[in-house]
Amino acid sequence: MQHKSNIVDIAEKSGFSITTVSRVLNGKGDKYRISKATQQKIESIAEELNYVPNEFAQNLRTGKSKTIALIVPSLKNPFFAEIASVVNTEVRKYNYITLIGDSDDNIENEKTEVMHLSSRNLDGMIIVPCGDEWEHLVKLQEKGLSLICIDRYFEGLDLSFVSSDNYEGAYSASKYLIEHGHTFIACIQGVRHSTPNIQRVKGFIDAMVGSGITSYTVTGDAFSEQNGYLETKLLLQQKVRPTAIFAFSNTIAMGCIKALKEEKVKVPEEMSLITFDDNPYLDYIEPPLTCISQPVEDICKIAVKILFSNILEHDVSPKYVLLKTQLKVKASVKNLDHVL
Amino acid sequence: MQHKSNIVDIAEKSGFSITTVSRVLNGKGDKYRISKATQQKIESIAEELNYVPNEFAQNLRTGKSKTIALIVPSLKNPFFAEIASVVNTEVRKYNYITLIGDSDDNIENEKTEVMHLSSRNLDGMIIVPCGDEWEHLVKLQEKGLSLICIDRYFEGLDLSFVSSDNYEGAYSASKYLIEHGHTFIACIQGVRHSTPNIQRVKGFIDAMVGSGITSYTVTGDAFSEQNGYLETKLLLQQKVRPTAIFAFSNTIAMGCIKALKEEKVKVPEEMSLITFDDNPYLDYIEPPLTCISQPVEDICKIAVKILFSNILEHDVSPKYVLLKTQLKVKASVKNLDHVL
């Protein structure tokens, strides 16, 4: 392993001081009136010696790590995997790096991850919180860390977030079911006290009530496949079955499908299904699932932008952004009006 | 933002020297015969001051970053997302952190990512290479970086790898098709000169030849959905269609399904399909796809283990590990023998 060159080597070889070398290599040559000749000489020597700055020394000196953290509930969930992917590439554009943490949708893990990652002198953090607690996040922010929530968030705090307009998304999905003649609809929700979930429930109920529909149910308590599975199983036990299920996440929808298959209930003939979240695999399911698609890419891009305006320009005023969702009609909802 | 405490603060408050504080906090108290009383005092003060070590100073001093990088072709692919997830948690157990890079299955991106990440003084790297080139990886290793390939790898190099036994996997999948009466089988391959692909082709052909089957084809050139789609489209154009398709990855299989749906070819009635890679969504596709499941979790765990035996114990002898795959029979292969 050959000697890794540093600015001292370059200083010696060029005959200039460490200071001058550092300034040139940081692009501050002109600012400090270093002559063009000197700049070129130093740059060519740096090139020649294959100089790579030691980020630790830089970070130690400047206190900036050029690192942000992203914490998601589960990398295995394609929805969050996409978030990770987009955030990663967006952050790279600023020449920063992303540390990814996985909370497994568990608040204790989330806290541990937050602690562990923030020991790395983060410049910022993007988090999809479990949805249960926010004190540890507020504390982090009070310590001076730039922080923003995506997808899941909290209301009434000075904590920026970017998410989908969950109310509107749920409302339009519900409306769609109603317009297709469904009058007994069950929705299977996720983490109950999480803001997106609350909004979705509100959207759902408002659509029901607004259309004068009284027979609806809201069950479930986790954005998990298991929750979708269990609740669907239970729904199918009822004497009077709903004609449609509204799953509040793709994972929940997977659980629904599993249960429906087991019980040999055909979609959409015997049960309609609509879900929040889009993902490529949804097209390959039979039938392709009609869904509320979230603008994941935009959410991430905007979040990164806000984060960096906070980090770089110290714009700390909290931003609350909700983006429109999109109803993607595929083939899992039956039109009951045409039946008879 | 309150002052972040450091060991100097602790030293002052406790009355002991920086050295002693450092030693205690590094768990070297006993080694350096620091009295229990002192240790406890220092530890409690550290606790009280909410001390978090500055990793940059540590890293600068020790030259170790406690950081490894993972480069995958695409985080959006659930197969690699799972790898990322497992590697991440395994690495965390060593108190190291994982930097994740995405090459988008493009060798130029891969090289850029490798360069960019290695400027962070990595202690090690785990990579799923694009499969095209290996010079840049060998160079990295020669510079002293601990490096290991997973999933895709190169033969004949001093470069450790952990992967599935692709030959055996492809062989057993092919055998399975043959045993179910298929005599005209098409396989859609991935990146041609990548070792796993070569092994899979070999396994496929050996199974064909070994069973005296002469009508088979091998087409395709990428582990992508598009490749699967296009090649399937082409296959369906042929006067004599194969009775089964063997897709060399889950992405390819998705493309196959898309094309088969478009052409209204029923699986498995009119076309059997078997694929490499398992993933949860495969169960929800209609019909559930029979597949060759790779032991992703084990691959990652072993890779991390080898990597750390390299980093921590300087065991640099290259390790070549191939793990057995598993045929998961679901419902996408028709038994032709029972037809008549």
Place this chain on the structure above:
DNA sequence: TTTATTGGAACAAACGTTTACGTAATAATA
């Protein structure tokens, strides 16, 4: 001639650790 100004560059401290090498006091041994 004296005083400013400016271009070009260097000095030296600081960031928060780790660690090779002490040292002083006491205990054990010869």
Place this chain on the structure above:
DNA sequence: TATTATTACGTAAACGTTTGTTCCAATAAA
């Protein structure tokens, strides 16, 4: 008693940067 070992801890350099301050020479202005 003199020597050595052991216990318990400290000194100070080093890691590779960045940066506020200073310096010097040359030129311009007064």
